[in-house]
Amino acid sequence: xxxxxxxxxxxxxxxxxxxxxxxxxxxxxxxxxxxxxxxxxxxxxxxxxxxxxxxxxxxxxxxxxxxxxxxxxxxxxxxxxxxxxxxxxxxxxxxxxxxxxxxxxxxxxxxxxxxxxxxxxxxxxxxxxxxxxxxxxxxxxxxxxxxxxxxxxxxxxxxxxxxxxxxxxxxxxxxxxxxxxxxxxxxxxxxxxxxxxxxxxxxxxxxxxxxxxxxxxxxxxxxxxxxxxxxxxxxxxxxxxxxxxxxxxxxxxxxxxxxxxxxxxxxxxxxxxxxxxxxxxxxxxxxxxxxxxxxxxxxxxxxxxxxxxxxxxxxxxxxxxxxxxxxxxxxxxxxxxxxxxxxxxxxxxxxxxxxxxxxxxxxxxxxxxxxxxxxxxxxxxxxxxxxxxxxxxxxxxxxxxxxxxxxxxxxxxxxx
Amino acid sequence: xxxxxxxxxxxxxxxxxxxxxxxxxxxxxxxxxxxxxxxxxxxxxxxxxxxxxxxxxxxxxxxxxxxxxxxxxxxxxxxxxxxxxxxxxxxxxxxxxxxxxxxxxxxxxxxxxxxxxxxxxxxxxxxxxxxxxxxxxxxxxxxxxxxxxxxxxxxxxxxxxxxxxxxxxxxxxxxxxxxxxxxxxxxxxxxxxxxxxxxxxxxxxxxxxxxxxxxxxxxxxxxxxxxxxxxxxxxxxxxxxxxxxxxxxxxxxxxxxxxxxxxxxxxxxxxxxxxxxxxxxxxxxxxxxxxxxxxxxxxxxxxxxxxxxxxxxxxxxxxxxxxxxxxxxxxxxxxxxxxxxxxxxxxxxxxxxxxxxxxxxxxxxxxxxxxxxxxxxxxxxxxxxxxxxxxxxxxxxxxxxxxxxxxxxxxxxxxx
Numbered sequence: 007x008x009x010x011x012x013x014x015x016x017x018x019x020x021x022x023x024x025x026x027x028x029x030x031x032x033x034x035x036x037x038x039x040x041x042x043x044x045x046x047x048x049x050x051x052x053x054x055x056x057x058x059x060x061x062x063x064x065x066x067x068x069x070x071x072x073x074x075x076x077x078x079x080x081x082x083x084x085x086x087x088x089x090x091x092x093x094x095x096x097x098x099x100x101x102x103x104x105x106x107x108x109x110x111x112x113x114x115x116x117x118x119x120x121x122x123x124x125x126x127x128x129x130x131x132x133x134x135x136x137x138x139x140x141x142x143x144x145x146x147x148x149x150x151x152x153x154x155x156x157x158x159x160x161x162x163x164x165x166x167x168x169x170x171x172x173x174x175x176x177x178x179x180x181x182x183x184x185x186x187x188x189x190x191x192x193x194x195x196x197x198x199x200x201x202x203x204x205x206x207x208x209x210x211x212x213x214x215x216x217x218x219x220x221x222x223x224x225x226x227x228x229x230x231x232x233x234x235x236x237x238x239x240x241x242x243x244x245x246x247x248x249x250x251x252x253x254x255x256x257x258x259x260x261x262x263x264x265x266x267x268x269x270x271x272x273x274x275x276x277x278x279x280x281x282x283x284x285x286x287x288x289x290x291x292x293x294x295x296x297x298x299x300x301x302x303x304x305x306x307x308x309x310x311x312x313x314x315x316x317x318x319x320x321x322x323x324x325x326x327x328x329x330x331x332x333x334x335x336x337x338x339x340x341x342x343x344x345x346x347x348x349x350x351x352x353x354x355x356x357x358x359x360x361x362x363x364x365x366x367x368x369x370x371x372x373x374x375x376x377x378x379x380x381x382x383x384x385x386x387x388x389x390x391x392x393x394x395x396x397x398x399x400x401x402x403x404x405x406x407x408x409x410x411x412x413x414x415x416x417x418x419x420x421x422x
Numbered sequence: 423x424x425x426x427x428x429x430x431x432x433x434x435x436x437x438x439x440x441x442x443x444x445x446x447x448x449x450x451x452x453x454x455x456x457x458x459x460x461x462x463x464x465x466x467x468x469x470x471x472x473x474x475x476x477x478x479x480x481x482x483x484x485x486x487x488x489x490x491x492x493x494x495x496x497x498x499x500x501x502x503x504x505x506x507x508x509x510x511x512x513x514x515x516x517x518x519x520x521x522x523x524x525x526x527x528x529x530x531x532x533x534x535x536x537x538x539x540x541x542x543x544x545x546x547x548x549x550x551x552x553x554x555x556x557x558x559x560x561x562x563x564x565x566x567x568x569x570x571x572x573x574x575x576x577x578x579x580x581x582x583x584x585x586x587x588x589x590x591x592x593x594x595x596x597x598x599x600x601x602x603x604x605x606x607x608x609x610x611x612x613x614x615x616x617x618x619x620x621x622x623x624x625x626x627x628x629x630x631x632x633x634x635x636x637x638x639x640x641x642x643x644x645x646x647x648x649x650x651x652x653x654x655x656x657x658x659x660x661x662x663x664x665x666x667x668x669x670x671x672x673x674x675x676x677x678x679x680x681x682x683x684x685x686x687x688x689x690x691x692x693x694x695x696x697x698x699x700x701x702x703x704x705x706x707x708x709x710x711x712x713x714x715x716x717x718x719x720x721x722x723x724x725x726x727x728x729x730x731x732x733x734x735x736x737x738x739x740x741x742x743x744x745x746x747x748x749x750x751x752x753x754x755x756x757x758x759x760x761x762x763x764x765x766x767x768x769x770x771x772x773x774x775x776x777x778x779x780x781x782x783x784x785x786x787x788x789x790x791x792x793x794x795x796x797x798x799x800x801x802x803x804x805x806x807x808x809x810x811x812x813x814x815x816x817x818x819x820x821x822x823x824x825x826x827x828x829x830x831x832x833x834x835x836x837x838x
Contacts, residue, residue, distance in 0.1 A: 009658055013531060034608065035580065035581055035582070035608065036582045037579070037580070045578075045579050049575075049579060049582040049583070050582070052582050052614065053581045053582025053614070054582070054762070061662075071702050071703060071704075071735075072702075072735070074734070074735040074736075074737070075735075088766070092614075093613075094612060094613045094614045095581050095608065095612050095614065096608075096610070096611075097611065097612050097613045099610065099611065099612075099646055099647060101610075101646050101648070101670065101673035101674055101678070102608075102610045102611070102612075102646055102647065102673065103695065104672065104673040105608060105646065105669070105670045105672075105673050105693075105695050105696070106605045106608055108672075108696050108699065109607055109608070109695035109696050110607070110695045110696075110698070110734070111698075111699025112697075112699045112702060113697070113702065113728075113734040113735055113736065114733075114734060114735065114799070115733055115734055115735050117735070120698075150554065161468070162461075163452035163453070163461050164451060164452055165451055165469045165511050166451070166454055166465040166466070166468050166708035167465070168451045168512075182816070183618070191521045191525055191526070191544060192450065192451065192511065192512075192518075192521060192522055192525070194512070194517075194518045194521075195512075195515065195518070196510060196511050196512045196513050196514065196515075196518075197510045197513045198468065198469070198508075198510045198511065230517050230518055230521065231518065231677070232487045232513060232517070232663075232677055232680050232684075233649055233677055233680075233681045234681075234682065236423075236677070241775065253519045254517065254518070254520070254525070255680040256520065256521075256524075256675075257517035257518065257520040257521050257675070257676060257677070258517055258675050258676070258678075259672075259673070259674050259675005259678045259679075260673060260674070261647070261648055261649055261652070261673070261674040261675055261677065261681070262517070262675045262677025262678050262680025262681075263675075264648050264649075265649045265650075265677070265678075265681065267650065268648075270740055277521075279521050279525035279526045280520065280521070280525050280526075280530070281528075281577075282525050282526070282527075282528025282529035282536075282706075283524065283528045283700055283706060283707040283708065284699055284700070284707075285529060286487050286529065286703075286706055287487060287702075287703035287706050287707075288487075288488060290698075290699060290702055290703050290706075291494070291699040291700075291703075292699065298723060300696060301571055304528035305786075312529075317493075317528040317530075317531055317753055318489075318490070318526070318530060319488070319489060319490040319529055319530065319531050319533070320490075320529065321490070329523055342802025347464065411812060417460070
């Protein structure tokens with residue numbers, strides 16, 4: 007068993023990269039900028055972070071970030087660095103893991119770039135969080151979808167609908183055969199659409215619909231807020247027969263998500279809004295594999311990964327790398343594998359490529375305009391997405407499948 | 423009263439900046455990428471974000487961040503943009519404010535740069551958090567420091583000391599006349615230095631010392647962790663006569679800090695580790711004035727601002743701008759002004775410049791090597807910092823003051 011915590015970084019430095027890596031290790035463990043009496047060899051042996059690996063990747067002429075240390079005339083060296091820490095420094099503790107692997111080091115003087123690429127945790131660290139209690143299998147069970155993706159959508163307009171408007175739209179979507187619906191991240195408990203009123207109105211419609219059809223769409227109610235409010239809101243959703251709750255990860259923080267997850271009896275749909283601030287600068291911040299591991303262990307059942315051909319700035323390769331990273335087990339006996347959520351500008355066009363590159367249909371596949379904007383209405387929108395996935399999973403070209411599947415045919419005309 | 427929430431951004435875009443600003447406003451409120459039936463004029467009137475201001479600042483030839491939208495041949499335009507939202511969209515709710523002003527927009531396609539510069543909140547938003555319960559006056563009272571800065575230090579080595587080692591060091595520091603001591607952010611409740619054991623050992627020493635001298639150093643115990651653990655740890659500190667607790671903001675999140683702050687009967691020392699990932703790319707993320715406002719309202723009593731001539735990458739002007747931003751009242755009747763904490767590479771050298779540029783001595787001024795590394799020992803280290811501040815506050819040059827103040831004289835020789 008690996009008794010140490012490991013983290014991989016991409017660094018860029020005007021300094022000697024080996025020396026820069028030692029500065030990182032020092033800052034994030036027992037280092038001091040003046041040698042102190044208490045800094046004994048025994049203490050260093052016990053608590054110091056170690057540089058486990060340093061691989062120079064090349065140099066660039068200009069610094070990626072403003073850097074307080076001047077160039078020595080050698081340009082800025084990029085390197086892959088792995089640091090390790092004794093498990094005993096923090097124990098199985100997610101909030102303090104964050105301070106250890108992603109704390110002050112981003113600001114260190116020798117760096118013109120520093121990005122956390124991945125994290126590996128010793129087996130004993132599995133005790134730090136509940137992990138997803140539902141994950142893929144539990145979500146499929148509650149949504150009544152045995153195979154293929156859950157076809158989903160987001161309540162739009164994002165904000166401004168009343169509880170009754172929202173319920174009416176949820177009814178339309180349920181009537182269209184949707185598997186999954188989520189609140190927008192902008193809609194939690196605003197005075198114009200109170201959480202409790204919205205849940206009551208929506209669940210009345212979805213429960214009625216389920217009684218007639220036997221199928222209850224999974225609705226992720228956005229309960230983002232303070233701890234006591236989130237727990238109370240969760241209980242309301244559960245008591246009214248709801249099957250999912252949603253939280254904005256960067257808003258509630260690790261401690262907030264842990265407080266919800268330890269209480270929750272429903273899948274937690276984890277929204278990553280704000281992620282761009284942590285990730286869009288290529289030589290700063292976090293990569294998704296590293297970042298998502300913390301939230302997976304903290305209890306996220308569904309995690310957003312954007313979508314191919316999205317309306318945002320993320321390249322397709324990054325989207326797929328994120329989704330595939332979620333399939334990588336965190337611990338052999340506690341894999342913490344959440345369901346990836348594809349969304350943003352999705353329609354019946356992207357499923358073949360998504361399936362080919364993901365290698366799996368274990369996902370929530372959410373479209374907004376791709377469903378509501380279908381020229382034959384939302385039911386045809388939902389059907390077009392199912393058709394597109396069915397074709398992809400059967401290895402049939404979408405254009406061939408469309409000949410006998412009119413909803414798909416119209417969608418391909420509309421969105422391609 | 424301003425009934426809308428406002429946020430200022432610095433943007434960079436290859437698109438027409440007015441159109442790009444409308445994309446931001448749409449994404450962060452009622453926009454949809456296909457016009458939907460529910461998107462009525464009445465709804466837009468009620469819920470849409472508005473572009474309140476757009477000021478073009480100039481153009482640059484190359485994009486600051488990788489950008490999915492191609493340059494139209496006009497380069498990349500930088501502009502200052504102010505958006506506003508109806509208060510009713512979210513109500514007085516800090517976690518959902520974050521999703522609104524700093525959510526998906528960082529990833530939007532038209533932007534090669536997007537940074538949140540400032541936030542202004544309507545008066546009713548003051549209900550969203552408790553604010554600092556102690557702030558400057560409460561901290562001064564508990565620390566027994568009526569004027570001038572609290573001279574402080576950080577327990578170093580950062581991690582690896584046992585509870586007894588930590589207590590012994592705290593005793594040395596108390597004997598040296600220190601006002602304020604903090605745990606390192608890497609030390610919370612690791613198996614090698616349990617929180618409870620550390621608090622018991624340290625408070626025994628500090629209480630003993632206070633009984634003899636009448637002065638109890640304020641010690642910020644790092645209780646970062648899950649909600650129930652933080653509350654339990656807080657109670658232990660309070661019960662043993664401690665006067666401060668510390669939390670890593672980016673580890674606990676807004677929801678975590680609110681849970682602590684609503685419970686806390688002690689000042690909360692708010693550590694910003696991880697801040698670099700949010701701020702170091704000049705055209706991405708958060709500025710400190712915007713970011714700190716959320717934590718101030720959530721209950722931070724002390725906030726880190728780095729220090730002049732620090733060991734990190736931040737320029738001095740940014741340090742001072744951060745500290746001064748904390749003095750800006752959040753609401754007329756609830757100013758939420760925390761005590762700024764200067765630290766990182768500080769010694770008796772920087773106080774004159776710090777005082778001159780801050781215009782105030784209402785701060786915690788923390789030095790590590792600047793105290794423990796003083797050639798005449800820690801008591802001389804503490805004295806040298808007091809001397810430096812006394813001189814600055816009296817308008818006397820440090821070199822003059824040093825003639826009659828030997829601790830300062832030795833410090834200036836050592837650290838200048």
